[in-house]
Amino acid sequence: MEKIHTTCVYCGCGCGLYLHVEDGQVVGASPSPAHPVARGRLCLKGWLAHDFVYHPDRLKAPLIRRGERMVRASWEETLSLTAKRLKEIKEESGADALAILTSAKGTNEENYLLMKLARAALGTNNVDHVARLCHAPSVAGLGISLGSGAMTNPIRSLLRADAILVTGSNTTEQHPLVAATILEGQSRGAILIVADPRKTQIADLADIHLEPRLGSDVAWTNGILNLIIERDLADEDFIKERTEGFSALQESLSKYTPEVVERISGISPEDLERAAIAFGEAPRAAVVYAMGTTQHSNGTDNVLALANLILATGNVGREGTGINPLRGHQNVQGACDMGALPSVYSGYQKVEDPLAREKMERAWGTDLPSGPGLTAVEMMEAAEEGLIKGIYISGENPMMSYPDREQVKRALESLEFLAVADIFPTETTALADVVFPVASFAEKDGTFTSTERRVQRVRRAASPPGEARSEWRVAKDLMKRLGMDAGYSSPEEVMAEIAMVTPSYGGISYQRLGISGLHWPCPDTSHPGTEILHREFFPIGRARFFPVEHQDLEEDPEYPFLLTTGRSLFHFHTGTMTRRVHLLDRELPRPKVDINPEDAEALGVRRGQKVVVESREHRLEIEIEVTEQVPKGTIFIPFHFQEAPANLLTVHNLDPKSKIPDFKRTHVRIRRSDS
């Protein structure tokens, strides 16, 4: 038996673990004691990280569509067909009729190559990935206020905080290792404030639980900051020396009195004041947030309000402070870093900046398109309109994870050519013209970048099943067939190129990563990496305050309930992997809608019975779970289950600043099911 140290494939915590290999097969997993985040611990998904690897459903051979059927084909045939079709579409309709969706589950090297494939080989900036649906508002909001959209501090830094505000994050279920660190911080004396309309476990364990109405985040965040300023708890030196725009902010905040905030959010003035004093008085205070903050039609404003809060209290650039967006996938940070976004190359170098473009043109030896491309959801719209004709999707399942499933289906069906690379058949591979079977995390080399900007090694423990291949090879082979020079012999060579063209990864090489990895920015080979951002200055010089206002959201009397979506502890994202892990599937085998006891009684339904949940466009039938975890008037459905896909109900209500859809607030009505 061999034990190979690698990085977990699920959430952004980026835990180190060992894969146990016997006779060339992965047979087990165990936590890594020396890994700085795992510290010998894992969540249940991590303990079972190896379990889906040999599931019989694994895709083992390339497939090509022949009429209604998918037929087994050779790699040569599949790659050549894909290159040919992409070329044809480009010649007929131009490069911008093509798009690539890369994968937050892929390695940095794979994301970089697919990004290069889109820009240099196909000639389009239409490249995006699932970050659009999670932290686009963080990239947009923190980008303009602080100059960087990533976590400012490492996870461990939370141990040193005196107050921690967790908002829009079901941390114990979605980022268990971060939750464990927060709770350890609390047991060392930090005051834990949790703002969440749901009574999650971390909300239950909090010292102060604020229960705002859905869509009132800007109001209560502004209200807290308003109280902090009124009580002279703001950090005036920090504001003076390191920020700009404070007076305009102060003016905009004054109307968010506790009474106004109560009217909007339902949070009592007493609770708001307790939270404000706890956060304001703490020598070191940190904010942790996730999808509950970003997945709104005003997601960027929510992020900016939190950024204002930490800037005005001087909680940046020191241990135990900072603003910390928790990233959902193990490499969604890395996919963003690698430039799998329509507007930037790797390291957030803007495609519109002529200097950056020239630099990449020189490095890649080809001309590059200048205008930003389409975002993920815009690609679907453009596909439906016939503007986009060919898409390559890497390890992503938009049919389950994007809003408005029916529209995604129409969009993907109207394409002339769809290629999908995945480890399992999904609702999306079912629509593909070409399917590439690729290697899972246990079967490839590379790097993932965790939520705390920690670049870490992924190590190949076993061979992929059947004819499956690592996706970096697929990207490389397509590049070659599209006429590019792509002689990479290993992911390590790809990383060398990444380091060459990406300033924040300049000092990163496999030899240096070891167990603990390196935090970017790491500009050169002697640089130790940067655990805490913005210590002395911001990348944009001074940080900026952006006043943001609460917007009253429409009510819909015909659809009186608010549906909010999310994940559960036992499943991950669209369930492609976790629903094939029998212990996880057994814990939560069926979709259920969480509903408050009072609502259940009014509807005349009991636990285990079925209800029909209807939005203006669609409906689904689902079993109910009666629980105090959700407030009256709000229901919760996890989006893991294709039997009752929550995103059938969600709509295309995009945040104008970041183009993220509002997954967290959909008007629905409920009735008892007749069946």
Added chain:
Amino acid sequence: MTTTSALFLDHENLVPLLEELAKTLEVVAPVYAEGEPVFATWKGEALALDADNPLNSPVEFFLPQKEVLFKYVQYSGRYTFQEEPPKSRLILGMRPCDLQAIKVLDEIFGTELPDHPYASKRMSTIIVVLNCTSPGEGCFCASMGSGPVVEEGFDLLLTDVGPGYLVESGSPAGMFILRAQSHHFEEALPEHLKEKERLLDLAEEEITKRRPALTPEQIREAIDETDWEEVERRCLRCGGCSLICPVCHCFSVMDRGVPDGERLRCRDSCVLSGFSRMTSGANPRASLGERLRHWYLDKFVYIPEKTGMLGCVGCGRCSRVCLSEIDRWSILREAIE
């Protein structure tokens, strides 16, 4: 089988000895994987015998996380079954606590109608125990009566007495190795035996000072007194305690593949709700608190009733992996204080 006359193995002779044994056996030993000790197949690399006991117990070589019980192949409508013979192994550096876990498992899987997959691996494995002369921080084997002194159950027993190992055999297989490889060994001197005693007394003292022993009665009382609802509130549901425990042996069986495939036995956990939930949806241990209480009762009441041995060997691993920093030992202590 009790200890027979002792030999001495110079530190420098250990690797040559292993090299010879590795010609016929798979030698499993603590080695460094990216700097951390783990039990893995030894291929000549540096041994991690001085490091702490690896987090993952070598019990996994008898009860793997996932094992193929047999393969089934359909041919003309008939099934044939193929079983892999167990590997001949030697596990070097198992600690007394893990050996105690195997003794408990032997009672559960090995008596009367023996569990064939377990028993066959057990019979084809030679166990070389390393006495714990520098116990880890969270260890409390002395309080559970499972270490640091071990008297039986091993094939060979090593104690690091400074310049080399004192080697004692505890079985015919152990004796056979000592005879067949006699050129690596010397006669042990009386001071080696004395040094062994001194080191183990020290270790025992250290452990009991850190974690004074509780009697089984006290533990039972503590289980009754513990506020399990509060433990449930804090537990982050990783299942790690039960998945890492060397005595835990819950499993589930499933078939993978149709028409040909494999019957698998996979590690399972009674802490998970699906483990006790019935097909109707009813769950006799519906809350996590009840399941955790059951887990303790199993260790301190049910397994002792069945085997005459405690179901906890004091290795401290459940505390090391606990996401909620729930320290088993402190829970018990606090409950009766």
